[in-house]
Amino acid sequence: MVAAQASGSCAPTTCLPAVKGFLETSFIDWPGKLCAILFLGGCNFRCPFCHNHPLVLTSEGMETIPFEEILRRLAARKKWLQGVCISGGEPTLSPGLPAMIARLKAEGWAIKLDTNGSRPEVLAQLLGDNLLDMVAMDVKTVLEQDKYERCTGCSVDLEAIQQSIDLLAHSAIPHEFRMTIAPRLHTEEDIVAWTRQFDRTRSRLTLQNFNPRTTLDALFEKEQGFVPEIFSSLVALVA
Numbered sequence: 001m002v003a004a005q006a007s008g009s010c011a012p013t014t015c016l017p018a019v020k021g022f023l024e025t026s027f028i029d030w031p032g033k034l035c036a037i038l039f040l041g042g043c044n045f046r047c048p049f050c051h052n053h054p055l056v057l058t059s060e061g062m063e064t065i066p067f068e069e070i071l072r073r074l075a076a077r078k079k080w081l082q083g084v085c086i087s088g089g090e091p092t093l094s095p096g097l098p099a100m101i102a103r104l105k106a107e108g109w110a111i112k113l114d115t116n117g118s119r120p121e122v123l124a125q126l127l128g129d130n131l132l133d134m135v136a137m138d139v140k141t142v143l144e145q146d147k148y149e150r151c152t153g154c155s156v157d158l159e160a161i162q163q164s165i166d167l168l169a170h171s172a173i174p175h176e177f178r179m180t181i182a183p184r185l186h187t188e189e190d191i192v193a194w195t196r197q198f199d200r201t202r203s204r205l206t207l208q209n210f211n212p213r214t215t216l217d218a219l220f221e222k223e224q225g226f227v228p229e230i231f232s233s234l235v236a237l238v239a
């Protein structure tokens with residue numbers, strides 16, 4: 001049986017990740033499904049536009065929600081919730097992620113994973129063990145080293161990102177590749193080049209407009225997203 005503690009004497013792979021946030025109902029995070037969201041702390045990227053930066057930078061100081069409490073609250077909503085989304089931060093950094101998902105699966109929950117795609121070996125394990133029902137991978141920009149690192153605020157292994165893309169693109173489960181775009185970071189040419197990296201008959205692509213509300217890099221709070229007309233024209237490029 002899997003241990004339910006977030007920390008303690010258990011081995012890292014069976015010790016469940018500390019859940020730092022719990023949203024009981026979301027209409028928008030899993031296309032077509034009403035889901036709950038668990039937020040795990042820690043991330044290996046430092047995207048300047050990140051809205052979840054407390055989870056990225058200071059999650060150790062945040063309260064941990066006991067996993068058994070989450071299971072209870074989920075069970076109370078079983079009639080109308082259709083799945084659980086695991087987000088972050090970057091969930092694949094938590095060694096106990098497969099054990100946590102297995103526990104949720106054992107309770108009958110469908111699982112969506114949000115990931116930045118930097119840990120293809122974890123993604124491969126989760127897919128191989130049939131632990132995922134949907135994956136949303138944030139692809140930050142075209143796979144060019146300079147551009148990617150400007151968007152993530154750190155050095156990035158682009159081969160790992162490509163491996164994660166390939167894993168999802170060839171998997172049988174529903175998936176989407178998402179990109180948050182900002183005028184300071186993305187051009188129309190970038191988006192066109194990005195769409196060419198995918199077989200759109202198999203993979204759904206989604207653009208999200210940058211929102212300057214509370215960003216990891218405070219300088220980005222002075223930036224603006226694309227104006228609606230331009231954003232619409234960019235969305236049309238990926239449709």
Ligand code: SF4
Pocket residue numbers: 043044045046047049050051052053056088089090116138
């Ligand atoms: S937006 Fe970037 S920094 Fe924030 S959680 Fe996602 S990958 Fe990590």
